[in-house]
Amino acid sequence: MSLRVHFQYVGKLAEELLEEADLTNTPLEYRYRTALREKETHVRKTLDLLKQKNHDPDNLLNAISIVYKSDEVEKLHFNGWKRLCQQNKTIKEEVLSKLETKFSRMKTELEEAVPYVKSIAKGHKDSRIIVPALYRD
Amino acid sequence: MTGKENIPDANVEANENVDHWVHSTCNLCSIGCGCEIGVKDDKIVGIKGEVSHSINMGKLDPKAKDQWYANYSKDRLLTPxxxxxxxxxxxxxxxxxxxxxxxxxxxxxxxxxxxxxxxxxxxxxxxxxxxxxxxxxxxxxxxxxxxxxxxxCTATTEWCLLQSFGSDGVPASFEDFDHAETVMLFGHNPAETGTVLFDRIMERKNRTGKPYLIVVDPRETASAKEADLHLSLKPGTNAALLNGIIRQIISDGNIDRDYISRNTIEFNSMRNSIEEWTLAKTSAMTGIPEEQLTLAAKVLGETPSLVSTTLQGAFQSSDATTACVAINNLHLMRGLIGKPGCGPFHMAGQPxxxxxxxxxxxxxxxxxxxxxxxxxxxxxxxxxxxxxxxxxxxxxxxxxxxxxxxxxxxxxxxxxxxxxxxxxxxxxxxxxxxxxxxxxxxxxxxxxxxxxxxxxxxxxxxxxxxxxxxxxxxxxxxxxxxxxxxxxxxxxxxxxxxxxxxxxxxxxxxxxxxxQYTTPEEAFEEWKKVSKGRPSDMSGMTYELLEKEKGIRWPATEDKPEGTTRLYEDQTFPTNIDYCQSFGKDPITGRPKTKAEFQQKNADGRAIFQPTYYFGSPEMPQDEYPFWLNTGRLLWHWHTRTKTARSKKLEEKAPRAYVEMNEDDAYSLRINQDDLVRVTSPRGEIQLPVHVDNRINQGEVFIPFHYGNWDGEQSANEMTMDVVDPVSHQPILKQAVCKVEKIS
Structure with missing residues (x-):
């Protein structure tokens, strides 16, 4: 496994989630989808940079950092949105459950990618700046 | 309030026999009123306002005068x-x-x-x-x-300041209320939640006619009743209202272009974000007539000095940080900051x-x-x-x-x-x-x-x-x-x-x-070293000086121990990349920006205009839940009443929760004054009596949040939404949906 493999999978899941239509057209859904889109963009950017032989490590680490930070805020809004959907009974549980599975999987992938991020960051930056605390614990 | 000069507000038992008075500060609300505690036989027997304290000049809030009763409550815990x-x-x-x-x-x-x-x-x-x-x-x-x-309480204060100015620290001070031509109280009802400040504003207004007072609140609160212009907006539309007003001010040409180009960045980005907010659209969204919006834009666009406050009506609403940032934007584009009578004043709730x-x-x-x-x-x-x-x-x-x-x-x-x-x-x-x-x-x-x-x-x-x-x-x-x-x-x-x-x-x-410190004063001395060179530098303060001067505003450096009345008088903002408190967050998602992203802005001492996109409430009234639920505070209680319910006088004034409802809504549901009703939201339900009045708009109800023991007290927070603002992560406690049913 490598950072590329983990990020490719995260990108695939993000794409799948973005392909789904807006379910409620509400602010929280818009916010989590915006974060998801930003994450997807920076996953692609990371994968492109990894292909380049002489990539700028700062540029690469910046893109990776945005992926992690987007993932973290996207969860906050997704969970809030999910709660409101459940409380108002607007979306079926099985639909929410399917979405949640994908969101959780992306987080797991990003957690598993941490050792690779650390090795890229070594000598350039404290990896703790790149990866939020709750992905490292 | 006494209304008389040099006679402090007080509540003293054994008035003639106080052994001594001890320098202190009120421990309720965020005004920070100086006071003295009366002591007899090593027991607190009273409190009086400190006449020489520049913030309250002897005045005290009604709650403040009773705050010491709880100390002697019989149910106080005396052992773990x-x-x-x-x-x-x-x-x-x-x-x-x-x-x-x-x-x-x-x-x-x-x-x-x-x-x-x-x-x-x-x-x-x-x-x-x-x-x-x-x-x-x-x-x-x-x-x-x-x-x-x-x-x-104040997470949104912190984050709107970080987003606009690079560091925490409220720019204006209470002194600025004495100089401002216009004061805007945005989601802030000091007539009930900060009476000493409200009296300060109204005493000047009654004497001189100034300031022109704008109050933004869905309800006709005690503060709104005194306003020259009350903007009674629909719940959750704070950001829409500000976007409409700011767009109109720009359109009228009432902006300080020199100031903007010298001291700020990203004005165009902000302007683009509000381009759609015509007065017609703003009126439709907020429910405020266009004539009132035009008047607000004229007053706020032409006033030579302005203090704008915000409190829970802004902080606990949808788009909280966006609305507070919009107020910062308003002050920046008019150059009304860092000058006497000017500045955004994002309040705190607690002392x-x-x-x-x-x-x-x-x-x-x-x-x-x-x-x-x-x-x-x-x-x-x-x-x-x-x-x-x-x-x-x-x-x-x-x-x-x-x-x-x-x-x-x-x-x-x-x-x-x-x-x-x-x-x-x-x-x-x-x-x-x-x-x-x-x-x-x-x-x-x-x-x-x-x-x-x-x-x-x-x-x-x-x-x-x-x-x-x-x-x-x-x-x-x-x-x-x-x-x-x-x-x-x-x-x-x-x-x-x-x-x-x-x-x-x-x-x-x-x-x-x-x-290694063993006393609070030693801790303060250590903290002073930590604060040195930072925006909240307190290295010039000592306990002795704080008592003598009756409070000092930070920064108070060793060279300037008298402190600083208002921030940014030199129009230099703490946005230097090596100095700033935060690299900021994305205003839509709240994603923390990286250093590289902040570096690209090159703010370097200039304030930052932020875009202010309106989103509105995550939950909207619908067939099953047709009402907006708003929660808030009463004059007589503080937070969850742990202290104020232990004052007999205060508890008698407001012993239980109620739901405030518009007369027309009550009529259509065949509900009468004091009837018992069931209020239900998607999260829970409570039963409580109705107060029918016209302080509140149709389609909205209000419940004070102070109540809620597990023995039958009715808690508004059985029903509120557990979602947060994307930037400050402050919960949206002011908007949820509900239905109201009469219990026969």
């Missing part, structure tokens, strides 16, 4: 309590309680690591307590899960919530240090003589995230200091269920709704029984001297924190105890 095998709290010695606490804390650190441990504190403690929380929490435990009820933010007990690192800047963390490590790796990077996690983490077994130790989340948090049944899973320590002088889930209860000293400082809403640091000894069996928060640190064996790099 520990939950026994039968699930009941029983009395314990301090030794037993602290042993158990330390044992559980060590177990948590071993099994879950530092982020299995959370401290949830308050905005009502002292700066020295908060600084110790910061040091014990960050350098001792190593957690970054330090939050406080300030998340429900020292600002202090908690300043010293890092909540939010970022002490002294407005940036948790994403390794140089700032290295500085802290050097000051605390610890390894920098010990200090966690990144922004804090708010209480709602922490509740989620407890639900998912990520946090197993929750230390709750001087706050009552099981009345104040949204969707409180969910919060209760979560807290039942964790090991919970509650530090409170009384059994509360939250002690129901506590494993340990520690009884602390109260106001008047301890020494320390507090920071009010305008950066004033006030001193509170100890008036009386606390009752036997209780310890101060400060003593508890230091004892915990020592028992945990927290050490610095040289093997010395992490906490």
């Amino acid at each position: 309590m520990v939950r026994n095998e039968n699930g009941e709290l029983e009395k314990a010695t301090w030794e037993e309680a602290m042993d158990l606490m330390v044992e559980q804390a060590k177990k948590t650190l071993k099994n879950k690591g530092p982020d299995g441990f959370s401290i949830y504190s308050t905005g009502q403690g002292f700066l020295e307590d908060f600084y110790t929380i910061a040091k014990v929490g960050r350098a001792g435990i190593g957690t970054h899960l330090l939050d406080a009820n300030t998340r429900l 020292s919530s600002s202090g908690n933010r300043t010293v890092g007990g909540v939010g970022t690192y002490p002294g407005n240090r940036n948790p994403a800047n390794p140089d700032h963390l290295n500085e802290m490590a050097e000051l605390w003589n610890i390894d920098a790796e010990k200090l966690e990077i990144g922004p804090e996690k708010g209480i709602m995230k922490q509740i989620e983490m407890i639900e998912n077994d990520k946090i197993s130790f929750f230390w709750n200091i001087h706050t009552n989340p099981l009345v104040s948090l949204p969707n409180r049944q969910r919060a209760k269920k979560a807290l039942e899973k964790a090991f919970v320590v509650v530090q409170d002088p009384f059994l509360t709704e939250t002690t129901e889930v506590a494993d340990i209860v520690l009884p602390p000293a109260m106001w008047g029984e301890k020494e320390g400082t507090m920071e009010n809403a305008d950066r004033t640091i006030n001193l509170l001297r100890k008036a009386v000894e606390p009752p036997e069996g209780v310890k101060s928060d400060f003593e508890i924190l230091v004892e915990f640190s020592n028992r945990m064996g927290f050490k610095d790099k040289d093997g010395n105890p992490l906490i």
Whole structure:
């Protein structure tokens, strides 16, 4: 496994989630989808940079950092949105459950990618700046 | 209020026989009124306003005059309590309680690591307590899960200031209310929640006709009744209203172009974000007639001086940070900041919530240090003589995230200091269920709704029984001297924190105890060194000077110990990349920006215009739940009434919750005054009597949030939404949907 493999999978899941239509057209859904889109963009950017032989490590680490930070805020809004959907009974549980599975999987992938991020960051930056605390614990 | 010069407001028993008066500060609301505590036979017997204190000039809020009764309440806890095998709290010695606490804390650190441990504190403690929380929490435990009820109170103040100016610190001061031609109270009802400030405004207005007063509030509050212009907007439309007004001001050409080009960046980005907000669209969204919007834009566009306040109507609403940032934008584009009578004034709710933010007990690192800047963390490590790796990077996690983490077994130790989340948090049944899973320590002088889930209860000293400082809403640091000894069996928060640190064996790099100070004053002296060179520099302050000067506003450096009335008089903002407190967050998602992204802005001393996209409430009235539910405060009570319900006079004024409803709505539902109704939201239901009046618009109801014991009191937070603002992570407590049914 490598950072590329983990990020490719995260990108695939993000794409799948973005392909789904807006379910409620509400602010929280818009916010989590915006974060998801930003994450997807920076996953692609990371994968492109990894292909380049002489990539700028700062540029690469910046893109990776945005992926992690987007993932973290996207969860906050997704969970809030999910709660409101459940409380108002607007979306079926099985639909929410399917979405949640994908969101959780992306987080797991990003957690598993941490050792690779650390090795890229070594000598350039404290990896703790790149990866939020709750992905490292 | 006396209304007479030099005669302080007071409430003194045994008026003729007070032994002595002790210098102090009111411990309710964020105005920070100077007062003196009357002592007789080592017992508090009264309070009076400090006439020579520049903030209140002898005046006191009605609640303030009764705040000492709780100290002598018969149900005050005088010994720790520990939950026994039968699930009941029983009395314990301090030794037993602290042993158990330390044992559980060590177990948590071993099994879950530092982020299995959370401290949830308050905005009502002292700066020295908060600084110790910061040091014990960050350098001792190593957690970054330090939050406080300030998340429900002033988190949005902090974040709107970080977004616009690069650092915390309210630009204007209370003095500016005396000079402003126009004052806008935005979601702020000081006639009930900060009466001393409201009297200050109205005394001048009655005498001189100034300031022109704009009040923005869906309800016709006591403050709104006195307004020259009351903008009664629909719930959740704060950002829409401001976007419409700001667009109109720009369109009228009432902006200071020189100021904008010299002192700010990204004006065009802000302007583009509000382009769609014509007055017609704004009127349709907010429900405010176009003529009123035109008038507001004219007054705010032409006034030569302006103070704009915000409080919970802004902070606990949808688009909270966006609305507060829009107010900063308004001041910046008109150049109305850093001058007498000018500035945004984002309030605090509590007497020292600002202090908690300043010293890092909540939010970022002490002294407005940036948790994403390794140089700032290295500085802290050097000051605390610890390894920098010990200090966690990144922004804090708010209480709602922490509740989620407890639900998912990520946090197993929750230390709750001087706050009552099981009345104040949204969707409180969910919060209760979560807290039942964790090991919970509650530090409170009384059994509360939250002690129901506590494993340990520690009884602390109260106001008047301890020494320390507090920071009010305008950066004033006030001193509170100890008036009386606390009752036997209780310890101060400060003593508890230091004892915990020592028992945990927290050490610095040289093997010395992490906490080496032993008194609040020594803690303050250490904090001064930490603050030096930072925006909240207090190196010029001493306890003696604070008492003599009756409070000093930060920054107060060694060269300028008299402090600083208003920030940014030189129009230099703390946005230099190496100095700023935050690299900012994305306004839509709240995603923390990276250093590289902030660097691209090249703000470097200039203020930042932020885009202000309107989103509105995540939940909207619908067939099943046709009403908006708004929650808020009453004149007679403070927070969850832990103190004010123990004053007979205050409790008699407002003994129970009620739901306020418009006359036409009541008529259509065949509901009469004082009828019992059931109010239901998607999260829960309560039963309470109706107050019918026309202070509230049709389609909206209002319930005070102060109530909610588990023995039948009706809590508004059974029904509120457990979702947060994307930037400040402040819960949206002011908007939810509900239905109302008469109980026959």
